[in-house]
Amino acid sequence: MQQHIFDDKAALAEHFGQLLRQMSQEKEKIYIALSGGSTPKAIFDHLAENYQKQLPWERLYFFWGDERCVAPDHADSNYGMTKTHLFDKVPVPADNIFRVKGEQEPTKAAEAYEIQIDRTLPQENNLPAFDLMLLGMGDDGHTASIFPHEMTLWDSPLLCEVATHPESGQKRVTLTGKVINNARHILFLVTGSNKAEKVQEIIKQSGQWRNYPAARTSADKTTWLLDKDAAALL
Numbered sequence: 001m002q003q004h005i006f007d008d009k010a011a012l013a014e015h016f017g018q019l020l021r022q023m024s025q026e027k028e029k030i031y032i033a034l035s036g037g038s039t040p041k042a043i044f045d046h047l048a049e050n051y052q053k054q055l056p057w058e059r060l061y062f063f064w065g066d067e068r069c070v071a072p073d074h075a076d077s078n079y080g081m082t083k084t085h086l087f088d089k090v091p092v093p094a095d096n097i098f099r100v101k102g103e104q105e106p107t108k109a110a111e112a113y114e115i116q117i118d119r120t121l122p123q124e125n126n127l128p129a130f131d132l133m134l135l136g137m138g139d140d141g142h143t144a145s146i147f148p149h150e151m152t153l154w155d156s157p158l159l160c161e162v163a164t165h166p167e168s169g170q171k172r173v174t175l176t177g178k179v180i181n182n183a184r185h186i187l188f189l190v191t192g193s194n195k196a197e198k199v200q201e202i203i204k205q206s207g208q209w210r211n212y213p214a215a216r217t218s219a220d221k222t223t224w225l226l227d228k229d230a231a232a233l234l
Ligand code: 6PG
Pocket: 035, 036, 037, 038, 039, 040, 065, 066, 067, 068, 078, 135, 136, 137, 138, 139, 142, 143, 144, 145
């Protein structure tokens, strides 16, 4: 498991942009599962501002690692956030965007998303293989929408499951461990001092690390991109 520490979000975002550019020079089609929440906003803003022409948007295919079960124009929608901060500002074809239909009944949305992923992505190890799995981490150690109280979802035989937010009860569709760990590269984008304790426990395999879904990714494929605040205890 590697980690890179950056002075601030802008430096982290620039590194991510360069990484994406390098990947797109090595392969024709790049399949990316995006993370949601607030951390990616600054990264998407940076790409929108600085990578209009520096990325082959027509060869990038976007999915999400998880989505809230809300309409695409709802304030909580990860698709809606990405559209606002990125897709509305760069020339990515609409056909290259595969959102979870958050407005549908959650189980139906999860089933449809699983079929979409299975049909669209190349297969490796008889599983759909993302080139890049972007993940965030909650301050409780969750990732995608697999929370510590539903750790069993990580080991589901399915590619997608319906999860429940522990506080709000909000339903979410999430990728499971088998497809997350089948990605070629797993990249955590984590910033902020409120994440520092869990980052330390997971990377140093100390404290309650085994209870955190974010600790379950394949170490040999995982890189943490951290700002100084999130890395303060390393
Ligand atoms: C989501 C995310 C989730 C997120 C973490 C961190 O839908 O909320 O995919 O896994 O990455 O909760 O969220 P912040 O970036 O808002 O801290």
